[in-house]
Amino acid sequence: KAGVTQTPRYLIKTRGQQVTLSCSPISGHRSVSWYQQTPGQGLQFLFEYFSETQRNKGNFPGRFSGRQFSNSRSEMNVSTLELGDSALYLCASSFQAFSYEQYFGPGTRLTVT
Amino acid sequence: KNEVEQSPQNLTAQEGEFITINCSYSVGISALHWLQQHPGGGIVSLFMLSSGKKKHGRLIATINIQEKHSSLHITASHPRDSAVYICAVQLNTGNQFYFGTGTSLTVIP
Numbered sequence: 001k002a003g004v005t006q007t008p009r010y011l012i013k014t015r016g017q018q019v020t021l022s023c024s025p026i027s028g029h030r031s032v033s034w035y036q037q038t039p040g041q042g043l044q045f046l047f048e049y050f051s052e053t054q055r056n057k058g059n060f061p062g063r064f065s066g067r068q069f070s071n072s073r074s075e076m077n078v079s080t081l082e083l084g085d086s087a088l089y090l091c092a093s094s095f096q097a098f099s100y101e102q103y104f105g106p107g108t109r110l111t112v113t
Numbered sequence: 114k115n116e117v118e119q120s121p122q123n124l125t126a127q128e129g130e131f132i133t134i135n136c137s138y139s140v141g142i143s144a145l146h147w148l149q150q151h152p153g154g155g156i157v158s159l160f161m162l163s164s165g166k167k168k169h170g171r172l173i174a175t176i177n178i179q180e181k182h183s184s185l186h187i188t189a190s191h192p193r194d195s196a197v198y199i200c201a202v203q204l205n206t207g208n209q210f211y212f213g214t215g216t217s218l219t220v221i222p
Contacts, residue, residue: 033210037154043199045210058209088154102146104156 002027004093004105012111018079021108025072025093032074033102034066037088046089049074050096078110086112116140119200119213126220132187134216136200139181147174147185148199150215156199159185190220 005024013019025032033056034046045058049068066076072093078085088109092102118137126132136145147159160167160174162183167174171190176183187194200213 042214043201043212045212056209090154090156092156092158101161102158104148104158107154109154 004091004103006089006091006105006108008108009106010109010111012113013081014113015081015083017081018077019081019110020075020077021089021091021110023074023076023091023093023105025074025091026103029093029095029103030072031094031096031100032068032072033092033094034074034076035090035092036060037090037107038084038086043090046076081112083112086110115214116211117200117202117213119198119216121216122214124216124218126190126218128191128220128222130190130220132190132194132218132220134185134198134200134218136183136185136213137181138183138200138202138211140202140211141205142181142202143205144203145176145183146201146203147183148201150197150199152196159198187218190218192220192222195219 007022031050033048035043037043047054047066048056052068063079068074088107090104090107092104094100094102116139120135145162148156149159150156162176171188173186197215197217199215203210
């Protein structure tokens, strides 16, 4: 089985721009979760999608949004980028929910200048 | 306020040593995860626990729900075990996931 894939792997954007990141889960997995990792804050939970519905959400501003498609692929969008949004963005998929074992993608490294 | 505390933050061991990493949490949880992150960012889920003990190869994870504490043990440590180990908990309300700050392990040959 192919693992979780994320595109792009690296991205450089300018303050004020918006960005869309993509995540393709393991075949058969219906839950996709997104996380942000920074040196200062560590790993933080962004949100989780299951069957095209956002089920859970972390404490991030509304500039961070996401969606899931019928094939379980997910995208997350960050609007009006700030310097502090520079981070490694990880997605993980699991069979049913994020209380099940999660399989992580390699991440997208976003740099905001 | 950190809902999840890990200790130690950094750990250096000689190859072959027995290693213990601790995780304490202050919230009600439905599950606790141990994750391994290698340089370059890739994360692997090692264990998911809601009670008791699990073993996989040289790795053992235990959890004490009453004491809100979990430990990850590595027996016969090897340089390839060098990584950051992260404890994460899912609230029993189901809607949040909190992470510890990680333990950076270096195993010296």
